[in-house]
Amino acid sequence: MNTVPDQIPAPGPPARTDVAIIGAGPAGLTAAVTAADAGCAVCVLDLGERPGGQFWRSGPATGDGRFHHGWPAFTALRDRFAAHVAGGRIDYRPGHAVFHVGSPRAGAVFRVHAVADDRRREHAAVEAAAVVIATGAYDRQLPVPGWTLPGVMSAGAAQALLKGSAVVAGRRIVVAGSGPFLLPVAAGLAQAGARVVAVVEAGQPLDYLRHPVGVAAAWRKLPEAGGYLARLARHRVPLLSRHAVVAAHGDERLQSVTVAKVSSLWERVPGSERTLEADVLASGYGFVPQVELLAEAGARLRAVTSEGGFAAVIGPDQQTAVPGLFAAGETTGVGGADLARIEGLIAGRAAASAAASAAVGAAGSAAGRAAGSATGPAGPDGRTERERAALRRFAAVMDRVHAVQPGWTGWPDDDTVVCRCEEVTVGRLRAAIDLGADDVRSVKLLARPGMGWCQGRICSQAVAALTTAHPRYRDDAGTGEHDGTGHDDATFDAERAVSRPLAQPVPLRVLAELGSEDDDAVSAD
């Protein structure tokens, strides 16, 4: 059942490998088998207990793939991965929470640090000539009254329960948010026997028709979407567009939600509210790339939302601004599993090539021995490149049709919790601004949002948006009292907020164990 090995690597000298890969989803797995095929020694460190990531999250109860899309592609990939693990080419570390990737000083190697096995929490370290970060993304949720009630969860959480554990999140489920991901979530829940009360989409899917070229680029996705829509029709699930769940109700658990019409800017239309009974609200407004390790390792980032979502800037071969450090999949911008696999393929080849060049002269390295057989430059071939470009064009259309619109900031009231960890309400944010906090950083210092367990991952964009939406902030920005920087303050601060010296909770004894040999791991900030 449990695949986490009882043998956790003892503290000691870190393992050496050619290519370290963080994440075992579509991008990470593809990068791993590609680099291993090229002759490299590969180490895969993944938070999950089994390969597959979130898209192919599975367990013994769901191994037939009945809740999954693209399952044969996964089983083929998993078999190649397993063969490399059995052959010793891939060192697979499930249950590893990587908290730091140290960039090399000149001529040295990357050092990857993780906490292994959440039940025991031992330190694990790996040294690698090249690193691929494929840490994926998580659902973005918007704070509305009642969203902290048990039963309110991300769309991905409901999906993970089903795909990984074959457990249905509830009996009467409202799926809400914006984006095509809502469709497979709702279809899966209906298939598993839940009553899906409604799919509530804040965007306007008809807007896809305004971007025929981008949609045509990914025409293969259309039958998939059609399949979900047909399944939802069969289960008589109503689809509401330009609607949103603007409040959740209940005492100790969710009992109902308020659904309202919204304008094209997502302002709620007064008088359009209705109540739907539900024990689960599964919501997702797109995804947030997990770029914390990349930011800390020195990769350049670009803004992907106006409210402080970031993705890695990469070259044609998926390399970041740091030589030898690659990013693949959702960390470079959310584009789905097909794009992630292509990026993983390109990154795997390029990382193998980088490890081989780094290993020239380094005897004993598998990549060095394989270097002689390396063929051509590391960049993608024409077909792979065209496929990646087409999928990115479609992702850009998706982004525009489903982009979170500023009107949502009118949904929460003063009592709505915005930071779940520190239980900071919108009212306290607004009070901090009234007291004179005039940028996100000051709001954070005064009201403490984003300073709990999740390190602001869940609330930082909401805090930035609510801050810039505050009348005082807007007035100041408008009158130039912000020395002309206006909204840029919020964006700049959100970018800084992405970087975290320790990207996962780390026991003090593990930090102590790092000792002075690893001052790069703990000296940041």
Next chain:
Amino acid sequence: MPEQPRPRIDITVDGVAWSVPADCTIAAAFTEHGQPAWRRTRRGARPRGLNCGIGVCFDCLVTVNGMPGVRACLADVRPGDVICTEEGSGFGEHGP
């Protein structure tokens, strides 16, 4: 759900014996048991359970065999697990 009955295992939750599916996460075991919350916050003592579901938000923390702060959405249940719901910081007795 699955046509054939699922294999089940015994665990203890806050001193009570539970029978849960053998092949699921701790969060899934709570959900299947009909209990959507297994933590109370340290300021408002509000109930919390599964939120992000993939190891990011830390809302679903439980104590497993004495180890506090385990993410229930990631950890699989194992036979004989002694699970305690949490109140407060998520750091166990050493917390702030």
